[in-house]
Amino acid sequence: MSAIMVSKKVLRKWEKLPGKNTFCCDGRVMMARQKGVFYLTLFLIVGTCALFFAFECPYLAVHLSPAIPVFAIVLFFFVMATLLRTSFSDPGVLPRALPDEATFSGPRGEAANGNVPAGQRPPPRIRNVQINNQIVKLKYCYTCKIFRPPRASHCGICDNCVERFDHHCPWVGNCVGKRNYRYFYLFTLSLSLLTIYIFTFDIVHVVLRSVDSGFVNTLKDTPGTVLEVVVCFFTLWSVVGLTGFHTYLVSLNQTTNEDIKGSWSGKNRVQNPYSHRNIMKNCCEVLCGPMHPSALDRRGELIELALAPVPIPASKNNKENPQTTKTTAPLIPNEHTPDDVKSSIAPETEGDVEEKLSPLENKPPPSEPPTPPPADPAETTAVLEEAF
Amino acid sequence: MSDGITQQRFQHRDRSYTVYGNMATEFHNLQELRRSASLATKVFIQRDYTEGTTCQFQTKFPAELDSRIERQLFEDTVKTLNNYYTEAEKIGGQSYLEGCLACATAYIIFLCMETRYEKVLKKISRYIQEQNEKMYAPRGLLITDPIERGMRVIEISIFEDRGSSGSSSSSSSTSSSSGR
Numbered sequence: 001m002s003a004i005m006v007s008k009k010v011l012r013k014w015e016k017l018p019g020k021n022t023f024c025c026d027g028r029v030m031m032a033r034q035k036g037v038f039y040l041t042l043f044l045i046v047g048t049c050a051l052f053f054a055f056e057c058p059y060l061a062v063h064l065s066p067a068i069p070v071f072a073i074v075l076f077f078f079v080m081a082t083l084l085r086t087s088f089s090d091p092g093v094l095p096r097a098l099p100d101e102a103t104f105s106g107p108r109g110e111a112a113n114g115n116v117p118a119g120q121r122p123p124p125r126i127r128n129v130q131i132n133n134q135i136v137k138l139k140y141c142y143t144c145k146i147f148r149p150p151r152a153s154h155c156g157i158c159d160n161c162v163e164r165f166d167h168h169c170p171w172v173g174n175c176v177g178k179r180n181y182r183y184f185y186l187f188t189l190s191l192s193l194l195t196i197y198i199f200t201f202d203i204v205h206v207v208l209r210s211v212d213s214g215f216v217n218t219l220k221d222t223p224g225t226v227l228e229v230v231v232c233f234f235t236l237w238s239v240v241g242l243t244g245f246h247t248y249l250v251s252l253n254q255t256t257n258e259d260i261k262g263s264w265s266g267k268n269r270v271q272n273p274y275s276h277r278n279i280m281k282n283c284c285e286v287l288c289g290p291m292h293p294s295a296l297d298r299r300g301e302l303i304e305l306a307l308a309p310v311p312i313p314a315s316k317n318n319k320e321n322p323q324t325t326k327t328t329a330p331l332i333p334n335e336h337t338p339d340d341v342k343s344s345i346a347p348e349t350e351g352d353v354e355e356k357l358s359p360l361e362n363k364p365p366p367s368e369p370p371t372p373p374p375a376d377p378a379e380t381t382a383v384l385e386e387a388f
Numbered sequence: 389m390s391d392g393i394t395q396q397r398f399q400h401r402d403r404s405y406t407v408y409g410n411m412a413t414e415f416h417n418l419q420e421l422r423r424s425a426s427l428a429t430k431v432f433i434q435r436d437y438t439e440g441t442t443c444q445f446q447t448k449f450p451a452e453l454d455s456r457i458e459r460q461l462f463e464d465t466v467k468t469l470n471n472y473y474t475e476a477e478k479i480g481g482q483s484y485l486e487g488c489l490a491c492a493t494a495y496i497i498f499l500c501m502e503t504r505y506e507k508v509l510k511k512i513s514r515y516i517q518e519q520n521e522k523m524y525a526p527r528g529l530l531i532t533d534p535i536e537r538g539m540r541v542i543e544i545s546i547f548e549d550r551g552s553s554g555s556s557s558s559s560s561s562t563s564s565s566s567g568r
Contacts, residue, residue, distance in 0.1 A: 081494035095538040104432045105541065129437045136437070146540060150441055164441070186491065274440055288487030290477050291503040295538040 005310040014298040020159045027298035029088040038173030051224035075194045082187035090294040091177030092163035102145035132273040167256040188243045199232040253282040425547040433542040443473040476508035
């Protein structure tokens with residue numbers, strides 16, 4: 001005796017994305033795996049500003065101007081908004097090539113297509129293109145199985161190719177690339193301003209108070225000021241320096257990656273083909289250019305249905321699904337586990353059987369290993385085979 | 389043995405398409421499963437980087453399409469797509485305005501407003517759908533929107549018809565992702 005079993009699993013695409021990213025809020029937020037330094041950044045910014053609002057602002061608002069805390073609040077919100085935008089958005093990750101594309105445009109495919117000029121054989125993993133009368137080499141990425149577009153680079157920490165890759169910033173917990181570079185730049189700029197602002201008004205506050213009650217008493221009255229001054233002093237040197245460096249890069253339309261590698265350092269008369277040779281134009285392109293959309297459809301739905309005849313054994317286990325794959329959920333719900341678990345199905349699967357016939361959108365942990373989509377039909381059908 | 393038929397339904401950017409497959413043969417549902425067409429091969433139109441990192445595709449006519457579609461039609465399609473992308477990435481008054489306005493609101497405005505690029509992408513998606521329905525599906529071809537391939541390639545699937553092929557009434561565009 002058998003019945004037809006329909007099992008339906010609704011997943012979001014982010015659950016199946018390769019790479020070492022963490023996703024939160026059902027795919028709306030995308031970050032790197034190591035977030036410890038990012039939390040430190042948040043703590044320092046929020047903590048220092050909280051101390052400023054607690055100790056300095058009441059005094060300064062009364063004795064100088066109420067505009068001081070107002071402007072500080074505005075600056076603080078701008079810093080937080082740009083920081084969160086930088087950290088949570090897709091930096092410009094290139095999705096990996098599906099098998100047919102990889103075969104067609106891979107290193108061997110290139111030679112077969114006759115794109116290699118006769119008489120010359122560049123190494124198969126490099127493709128030459130001409131951009132603005134400059135020869136640029138495109139390298140083949142063996143992980144993503146694509147020839148990287150110009151200015152793209154593979155981030156080892158996130159295990160993704162990122163367009164216009166700048167660098168991986170642990171302080172924001174994400175890569176900085178084409179889509180979030182302007183937010184990163186505005187974050188460093190506004191953080192510099194905020195740091196200078198707080199530092200200046202700390203000094204002003206201490207001076208004003210010392211005139212009234214003496215220096216030592218001032219420090220006793222407002223212990224927070226000392227902490228703020230220390231944090232701001234160290235932050236100033238690093239963040240202001242970083243802002244200056246990135247302003248230089250923006251004006252030349254270069255990335256940190258290119259600068260470190262010396263791609264356009266001028267030897268062999270190699271020049272930056274992307275620069276407009278005009279500082280204003282370069283700044284406008286980088287900071288006011290179009291907002292590119294994400295090529296990763298993180299929140300798209302992936303519905304897997306499997307129809308299979310299921311024998312109904314005499315025992316009471318007649319609701320199980322031979323399609324259930326993993327029996328353990330990942331330890332951290334939103335961490336992306338590496339796809340190293342091959343499904344091995346036993347007909348009697350107890351415990352972690354996914355909710356079948358209702359959408360899973362709000363359920364945190366998927367208990368299916370994130371195998372790449374092309375393998376799914378083969379895998380599920382192979383699994384069916386196994387079950388009998 | 390087991391006749392397990394696996395269906396996968398994908399939803400991407402407001403369109404859903406269905407791929408049916410089983411172990412023995414694969415057929416891809418273009419027009420409500422009434423006739424079966426099997427995927428012969430795929431052609432990938434690569435990016436053209438001669439003008440920089442702006443999104444442009446090569447208009448070189450691939451040899452595999454020689455017997456399937458007229459060269460002019462193909463080139464027109466690719467050129468129109470290139471024009472759409474140029475329009476999306478144009479750096480001018482409107483993009484500056486959008487950038488400055490967004491900056492002034494600390495980019496919160498993008499939670500409710502669509503960017504210009506996204507609007508053009510929707511236009512592109514409609515254009516590709518229309519091209520598929522009118523010109524490519526009758527010739528047994530199917531264009532996949534480049535955004536679904538990370539803007540790296542335009543994927544054109546070439547099908548072998550079995551039986552008569554009518555014009556497609558469904559509005560889906562299917563990308564086959566399973567190997568044979």
